[in-house]
Amino acid sequence: MAGPKQSTQTSPRRTHVSRSETTRSKVMAAAIEVLFSAGHAATTTVAVAKRARVSRGALLHQFPTRTSLFTAVAHHIVAEQSRYRREQIVELNAGKKRFYSAIEINWEVQKKPAALAMLEIMLASRNDRALRESLASLIQNGDRLRREAAKLAASDLGVDDIDTVDDMLQLHVAALRGLAIHLTVGRDPEAVERVRKLFTLYERRFAADLMEKQKAKATGR
Numbered sequence: 001m002a003g004p005k006q007s008t009q010t011s012p013r014r015t016h017v018s019r020s021e022t023t024r025s026k027v028m029a030a031a032i033e034v035l036f037s038a039g040h041a042a043t044t045t046v047a048v049a050k051r052a053r054v055s056r057g058a059l060l061h062q063f064p065t066r067t068s069l070f071t072a073v074a075h076h077i078v079a080e081q082s083r084y085r086r087e088q089i090v091e092l093n094a095g096k097k098r099f100y101s102a103i104e105i106n107w108e109v110q111k112k113p114a115a116l117a118m119l120e121i122m123l124a125s126r127n128d129r130a131l132r133e134s135l136a137s138l139i140q141n142g143d144r145l146r147r148e149a150a151k152l153a154a155s156d157l158g159v160d161d162i163d164t165v166d167d168m169l170q171l172h173v174a175a176l177r178g179l180a181i182h183l184t185v186g187r188d189p190e191a192v193e194r195v196r197k198l199f200t201l202y203e204r205r206f207a208a209d210l211m212e213k214q215k216a217k218a219t220g221r
Contacts, residue, residue: 020062024072026052027059031073035117040124045069070121071134077114078138082145084109099156099207102149103172103200110176116184119177146170157207159214168206175199 030052034043045066049056063069088105092098109115125132150166159165179199182192 023052023054023058024062026054027063027069028073028076031069032077032114032117035073035120036113040070040120043070043120067128067130067134070124070131071138074118074121074135074138077118078142080114081109095156096207099153100204102153103203106172107176107196110173110180111183115177115180119181146173157211157214159210161210161214164210168203172203 027048031043031048034047034051038047043066045059045063046056048069049059052059059069063072085102085105088108089098089102092101121131121135125135146169147162147166150162150169153169154160154162154165157165176196179192179196183189
């Protein structure tokens with residue numbers, strides 16, 4: 001005798017979760033687009049809902065305030081940036097090649113609309129205490145991750161001056177963000193790329209100097 005038939009119907013809860021995830025994905029993408037194209041002042045829940053083609057009620061169900069929306073977008077951007085970096089660098093062996101490749105990968109990250117959207121959120125937090133406090137843990141975690149990256153970079157270069165490498169990484173990110181902004185305000189892309197390559201040359205020379213100092217330290221010279 002045949003056994004009981006398996007139900008092929010999706011449970012209401014699973015359907016609800018799936019719809020929520022779909023809405024969230026649409027909202028994240030739309031918020032990044034609006035932040036990038038119009039800036040944080042124009043990124044209202046109404047504007048994001050319209051761009052995402054979801055009802056404002058559906059958006060507010062997940063993100064009841066602009067602060068909660070911006071905070072979620074910031075976390076989403078950081079997670080996606082981290083995933084992209086890991087995917088690009090996972091097959092590279094440790095050493096100088098990986099260090100130099102990371103420099104190029106970071107430029108690709110900073111040129112993406114999401115990176116500029118993140119800057120808009122950071123700018124918004126300057127005069128928004130609630131947003132600033134909401135982003136505090138993300139900023140602290142970013143500092144921790146940068147420190148871990150500095151340790152990895154120092155290992156790739158074969159140096160033990162992690163503090164200086166950490167400072168170099170902060171300068172690296174700040175400079176690339178500035179160059180990415182230049183691209184968005186209509187600067188000549190070829191000129192920006194020349195400047196970016198010049199900065200990369202400085203970074204390589206700085207890294208070479210660190211390695212030379214490490215070698216001198218090891219040999220007692």
